Structure formats: C-alpha cells, structure tokens
Amino acid sequence: MTNQLFESALGISAPWYVEAVDFDADQRQLTIAVDFVAGSRFGYAGVAGEHPVHDTQIKRLRHLNFFQHECFLEVRVPRVRLPDGSVRLVEPDWVGQLNGFTLLFEALVLMLAQQMPFAAVARAVNLSWHRVHAICSRYVELALAAADLSDVTAVAIDETSYRRGHEYLTLVADMQARRVVFVTTGKDASTIERFAAYLDEHGGTPEQLGSVSIDMSPAFIKGVNEYLPEARVTFDKFHVVAHASKALDTVRRQQQKLDPQLEGMRWTLLKDADKLSLAQLTDLEALISQYTTNRTARAWLYREQLRDILERKQINVVSEMLQQWCANVMRSKVEPMKDVVRLIRRHFDGIVAWTQTRQTNGFIEAINGLFQAAKRKARGYARFETMRTVLFLIAGKLDFSRFNENAR
Structure with a gap:
C-alpha cells in the first residue's frame, strides 16, 4: 500500500x-x-x-x-x-532536461529563480549555485532556440550596465507582447546588426519592423538606419523632457550662487507639480512670478511648455508648436536650454513621431530596474551569460511548457 x-x-x-x-x-x-x-x-x-x-x-x-x-x-x-x-x-x-533531476524538480527551480537570486534558490532546494544556474540556463536556451519572432513589428531598444568599468549590454523588447526578445553585449551599432540577424534566424525579417523606440544614442540611430530599414524611429518623449530637466537644473545651479532663494529648490523644480507639498507649491509660485527677470523661472516654464507640446496628438500641431518653442528659446538668454533646442533640431522627426506611435522605453527601463535590483540582491553577476539568463527569466515570458509540462 x-x-x-x-x-x-x-x-x-x-x-x-x-x-x-x-x-x-x-x-x-x-x-x-x-x-x-x-x-x-x-x-x-x-x-x-x-x-x-x-x-x-x-x-x-x-x-x-x-x-x-x-x-x-x-x-x-x-x-x-x-x-x-x-x-x-x-x-x-x-x-528532466538536465541529468540528475525530475521534471517536477526542475519546474520548481525555474519558478523560484524567476523570483529569487540563484544563491537563494540554491539554499532553498539544497543544491549548489552552479546546478541551479545550469537548470535555468538549459531551459532558457531551449526556449530561445524555439522562439518565433515572425509577429514582432515594434520594439524598444536600450542599454544597461552589467559590470564596473563601463561594460554594457543591450536589450530589445517586443512592445506588443511586453517581453524581452534579445540580449547582447555592447551598446554600439553592431548590437542592432546582431538583432537583425537574430530575427532572420527566428522566423522574422528586419523589414517587418515598422517602429523602433530608442534613446538619442548616435550608435543606436546608425544601427537602426542601417539594419532595420523600414523602421520608423521614435524618440521617447520622456527622454526629451529629461534633457530639459537637466538643463533647468544647470540654470538653477548657476543662478543659485547669486540668488539665495534658489537654495533647497532643486526637487521643487524637478518634480511634477502634482507631487509637490503645499509649501513647495507656494515656493514655486513665488519663483515663477519672477519669470521676466529670473532665468531659472524661465527655464522651468520652457520645460513645462515642452512637456505640454509633446502631450498633444496632432502631428502637424506638434511640429509647428515645437518649431516655435525652439525659436523662442534661442532668442532667450537661458543658455543651457539652447542645448536642448539643438538636440531637438537634430532629432526632430523622431521626436515628433512620438505623437503618433506613443511608443516609449518605459517598459524596458522598468526591466532594467528589475535587473539591477536582482543584481544587487545577488551581490553582482560576473558573467554576461548569467545576466542574459536572469534577464530572460525575469522578463522574457518564455514558454517552457513544451519542454516540461509542469513549468507553466
């Protein structure tokens, strides 16, 4: 019995x-x-x-x-x-897929590894770190080899650091499926070339991509233009506004040496107005009332005007208003904000494209945050292959069930 x-x-x-x-x-x-x-x-x-x-x-x-x-x-x-x-x-x-385990045990390890660092999983199941990593790596590679990318039409591309010494990896995410589909070393144009080749190997073609969201990295721009010929480039609105916020903070630091009322105003100026306390709002309103004579106040207004323009949805309206905004800023004496104008003029079409695609890198940047948090919990991952496995476990939405029906 x-x-x-x-x-x-x-x-x-x-x-x-x-x-x-x-x-x-x-x-x-x-x-x-x-x-x-x-x-x-x-x-x-x-x-x-x-x-x-x-x-x-x-x-x-x-x-x-x-x-x-x-x-x-x-x-x-x-x-x-x-x-x-x-x-x-x-x-x-x-x-199981790895010698020495049952399928049920491997499914448990995969489930835990999607939520915990490998070392914590190893302690929980009484295995070595290397055996846990081997199980996860095996399943990730099996799932990636079988991946079908024939329906991917819009992607976001971003880079993140993975080791000290300015070592980077590039991530590509499918914006419809909200999942990471490709990870490679580096952050230059060759990363886009490798992604285009990967598409060819997994049922897709570079020509099927109609939209790509990237930051204003010259290397990414060059790579998209060369290797994803049909893709319309979109520059994330939030990146553009971030450049304006950086210029605003530069003006504040310059003016603070002569204007004591700007001390302690950094976050009041950089935060969204709806996130400020009553006291911060009062200080901000007092500053903005001096916009005719205070360059920091004018920089804040320019940043808010830019944000408002990019929120609009009619591309012809956005194009006209953005050109006028650039002209107004260039006539001002707010020098750091003029650098933002030059940036916008160099990337005008991709910035205006945001009004139609509404495609941002927010999802992939959130993945970067999850990855960096996982790296900290694990006290750092030393090898690219391990980082790649972790990223796909966290955000790849891989289908392991075809190899292990218990791993759903």
Missing part, C-alpha cells in the same frame, strides 16, 4: 512501479527505488515499434521534497536493442 501511495504521488504508471522506499532519519532523506515490469518493451524516438530491453542502468534523480525531506528516485533505466542492432538508453518521461 505504501508503494502504491508513492506511485500515485509521483505520477508513475505502468510499466513503471515503486519497488522500494527507504527513509534515512539521520540524513532526513527519502530514497524511492523505481523499476519496470519484467518483459516490458519500450519505444525509442524516431524508430517505429517497441523494442526489447538489452540491459539497464541505475539513475539517481533529485525530486521534490516530501514533507521537508530530500527525495531521490533511484530508477532502473532500460537500454533497448533497435532493429539495426544498436543499443540506446530510454529515458522515463519524468526525467
């Missing part, structure tokens, strides 16, 4: 059966011996029919814990003789 209960719990069915159960109280370890009925014949992938057993091997597989006791299956695995005379090992259908 005990053996039948374990057969039911493990999902084992004929011709397999539980032959014996051994519990080591001192080691808190449960070992379950699994065998097959004598005389059984087994199929082998790619070869018709069922084949006689030639001999057997014992495999020891880690399984899910039973009541906090480590559980191992010791399985007598058959080798069958095929019609051509060759002998092949037949794996039971509960054996």
Whole structure:
C-alpha cells in the first residue's frame, strides 16, 4: 500500500512501479527505488515499434521534497536493442532536461529563480549555485532556440550596465507582447546588426519592423538606419523632457550662487507639480512670478511648455508648436536650454513621431530596474551569460511548457 501511495504521488504508471522506499532519519532523506515490469518493451524516438530491453542502468534523480525531506528516485533505466542492432538508453518521461533531476524538480527551480537570486534558490532546494544556474540556463536556451519572432513589428531598444568599468549590454523588447526578445553585449551599432540577424534566424525579417523606440544614442540611430530599414524611429518623449530637466537644473545651479532663494529648490523644480507639498507649491509660485527677470523661472516654464507640446496628438500641431518653442528659446538668454533646442533640431522627426506611435522605453527601463535590483540582491553577476539568463527569466515570458509540462 505504501508503494502504491508513492506511485500515485509521483505520477508513475505502468510499466513503471515503486519497488522500494527507504527513509534515512539521520540524513532526513527519502530514497524511492523505481523499476519496470519484467518483459516490458519500450519505444525509442524516431524508430517505429517497441523494442526489447538489452540491459539497464541505475539513475539517481533529485525530486521534490516530501514533507521537508530530500527525495531521490533511484530508477532502473532500460537500454533497448533497435532493429539495426544498436543499443540506446530510454529515458522515463519524468526525467528532466538536465541529468540528475525530475521534471517536477526542475519546474520548481525555474519558478523560484524567476523570483529569487540563484544563491537563494540554491539554499532553498539544497543544491549548489552552479546546478541551479545550469537548470535555468538549459531551459532558457531551449526556449530561445524555439522562439518565433515572425509577429514582432515594434520594439524598444536600450542599454544597461552589467559590470564596473563601463561594460554594457543591450536589450530589445517586443512592445506588443511586453517581453524581452534579445540580449547582447555592447551598446554600439553592431548590437542592432546582431538583432537583425537574430530575427532572420527566428522566423522574422528586419523589414517587418515598422517602429523602433530608442534613446538619442548616435550608435543606436546608425544601427537602426542601417539594419532595420523600414523602421520608423521614435524618440521617447520622456527622454526629451529629461534633457530639459537637466538643463533647468544647470540654470538653477548657476543662478543659485547669486540668488539665495534658489537654495533647497532643486526637487521643487524637478518634480511634477502634482507631487509637490503645499509649501513647495507656494515656493514655486513665488519663483515663477519672477519669470521676466529670473532665468531659472524661465527655464522651468520652457520645460513645462515642452512637456505640454509633446502631450498633444496632432502631428502637424506638434511640429509647428515645437518649431516655435525652439525659436523662442534661442532668442532667450537661458543658455543651457539652447542645448536642448539643438538636440531637438537634430532629432526632430523622431521626436515628433512620438505623437503618433506613443511608443516609449518605459517598459524596458522598468526591466532594467528589475535587473539591477536582482543584481544587487545577488551581490553582482560576473558573467554576461548569467545576466542574459536572469534577464530572460525575469522578463522574457518564455514558454517552457513544451519542454516540461509542469513549468507553466
């Protein structure tokens, strides 16, 4: 009866059966011996029919814990003789993708690794860090090899640092599916070339991309123009406004040396007005009332005007208003904001495109934040391959179920 209960719990069915159960109280370890009925014949992938057993091997597989006791299956695995005379090992259908585990155990590791650093997962399941990493890496690579990118039409591209010393990786996210689809080293134009080649390898073409959201990196612009020929470039509105905010802060720092009332005003000027306290709003209104004589006040107004223009949805209206805004700023004496004008004029079409695509890098930047948080929890990942695995576990929305029906 005990053996039948374990057969039911493990999902084992004929011709397999539980032959014996051994519990080591001192080691808190449960070992379950699994065998097959004598005389059984087994199929082998790619070869018709069922084949006689030639001999057997014992495999020891880690399984899910039973009541906090480590559980191992010791399985007598058959080798069958095929019609051509060759002998092949037949794996039971509960054996995992990595030698030494059951599918259920690997599914547990994958689930935990999507929420915890590898070291924490290793402690939870009593494995080494390297074994946890090996399971996750194996499944990620299987899922990526089978990925179909034929329906990807709009992407966001961004870079993030992964090691000290200015070492970067580039991420590409499918904006419709809200998932990372490609990760590579570097942040130059060749990263876009590699992504275009990756599309070709996974059912897509570079020409199918109609929209790409990037920052104003010259390398990314060059790469998109060369390797994604049909893609319309969109520069995220929030990046443009961020440049204006940086210019505003520069003006404040310059003026603060002569105007003591600007001390302590940094966050009052940089935050959205609806996030300010009553006292901060009062200080801001007092400053803005001096806009005719105070350059910091004028810089704040220019930033808010730019934000308002980019919120509009009619591309011809935005284009006309943005050109007028640039002309007004260039006639002013707010020098740092003139640098923003020059930036906008260099990237005018991509900035105006925002009004139609409404495509931002917010999603991919949020992924960057999750990745950096995971890196800190893990006290840093040293190798690119590990970072790539972590990024796909966090934000790849990979389908592992075709390799392990328990990993959904």
